[in-house]
Amino acid sequence: MSTSRRALLGAALGGAAGAALGLPVAGTAHAVSWQQRWAPSASRDGLGAFETVEDDRANSHPGGQPHIYATVDNWRFNMHTVDRDTSTDRQRQEVTGLRTGSSSYLKWTEGQTWRITYSMYIPASLKATTTFTHIMQMKQPGTGTLPIVVQSLRRVNGVQTIELKLAIDDILVGRTDLEPLHDKWTDVDFQIKVGNGSAGSVRWILKSGSATVVDKSKTGVDTFLADRVRPKWGIYRSLGDTSGSLQDTYLLLKNLRGYQLV
Template sequence: MSTSRRAVLGAALGGAAGAAVGLSATTPAYAASWQQKWAPTATGDGLGAFETVEDDRADSHPAGHPHIYATGDNWRFTMHTVDRDTSTDRQRQEVTGLRTGSGYLKWTQGQTWRITYSMYIPGSLKATTTFTHIMQMKQPGNGTSPIVVQSLRRVNGVQTIELNLPIAGVLVGRTDLEPLHDTWTDVDFQIKVGDGTAGSVRWILKSGSTTVIDRTRTGVDTFLADRVRPKWGIYRSLGDTSGSLQDTYLLLTDLRGYQLG
C-alpha cells in the first residue's frame, strides 16, 4: 500500500473525536478518543488475523483451494464460478471477526467501533442484480440476518456499491462502482452498536485524496443479540440476470480496528 494512502487514513483517525457517529459535534475532544485494538498484517498474521475462515465450507471445489490466503501485504479472496456454498444457490468465501493475541474482539451493545482498510475490486468483480456482499456485520450463529452489508448491486443497469442496514430497512448510501474498479479504495466504517433506534453508522469511501462518499445514519437498529461480528470476502447469489458472474477475486490490506473509549 502506498504511503499516501496510509497518510489519508491516519489523518482521518487523527481528527476530533466528535467526528464519531453518535457524538455531538460539540463534544469535547477529551471526552472520547479512538483506541486501536487490532492491527494485523498479512505477512505476519496471515489468516490468524481473523476469528474464523469460511473457505469453501461445502468443499465444492477442492482443486481451487485455498480460496482465501495471504499474498504479500494483502489478503486475497478468490471466487470461481464453479464454487458453491452449503446453500447451492449462492457462493461464499469469507473471514469473520477480529483476532488478537489474547483472543478475539467482541462488539457489544452500547460500544462504538471503527474499521479502516483498503480494498482492490478488479473489473471482474461486478455488481449483480441479486446480492453480492463484500462486507457484512452479523450476529454470530447460523441463519442470523445481516445487520450491515456493503454490496455491489446493479440499479437500473448501473453498477453501484452501496451500504445497507437490512434489519433497519435503511439504505445508508450508494455510489457508482465502475470508477472504483481496478484501483485501491479506502474504507472507513463506524458503528455504534444499539438496539431499536440506539444505533448509528458512518460509511466513507475514498479514492486517493478524493472522498467518493461520506454518509451517516443515526437512530437506527444495529443489534440483534449477543454481539456484532464483521465479515469480509465475497458472498454472492447465483441468481444474477445480467451475466456478470465471472471468476474473480477481492484484495484487502491495512486492516485496522478501533474502539471509541
C-alpha cells in the same frame, strides 16, 4: 487530550455525525477518542488475523483451494463460477471477526462504538449483480443469523453501484457508482454504534486517492440483534444474477485496522 484537540477530532470526523456516534465536539469536556484494538499484518498473521475462515466450507471446488490466503501485504479472496456454498444457490468465501491472539478476539457488544478502516481492491471482474453480492457484512454470530449491515455491489437500473445498507430494516445509508472504483485501491472507513431499536448509528466513508467518493451516516437505527456484532469480509454472492455478471474473480484487502471509541 486538550479541549481544542477533542474539538478538532470531532470536526474531522464530521460534526453531527460524529456527535451521534459519541464523538467529542467543540465545547464539551468528554475526553473520548479512538483507541486502536486491532492491527493485523498479512505477512505476519496470515489468516490468523481473523476469528474464523469460511473457505469453500461445502468442499465444492477442491482444485481451487485455498480460495482465501495472505500474500506479502494483503489478503486475497478468490471466487470461481463453480464454487458453491452449503446453500447451493449462492457462493461464499469469507473471513469473520478480529482475532487478537491464539484464543482471543474482539467482541462488539451493545452500547459500544467501533471503527474499521482498510483498503480494498475491486477488479473489473468483480461486478455488481441484480441479486446480492456482499463484500462486507456485520452479523450476529451463529448459523442462520441475518445480516445487520451489508456493503454490497448492486446493479440499480442497469448501473453498477456499491452501497451500504442496514439490512434489518432495509435502510440505504449510501450508494455510489462502482465502475470508477474498479481496478484500483479504495479506502474504507466504517463506524458503528452498536444499539438496539433506535439506539444505533453508522457512518460509511469511501475514498479513492485524495477524493472522498461517499460519506454518509444514519442515526437512530437498529444495529443489534443479540449477543454481539461480528464483521465479515470476502465475497458472498447469489447465483440468481440476471445480468450475466458472474465470472471468476477476486477481492484484495490490506491495512486492516480496528478501533474502539473509549
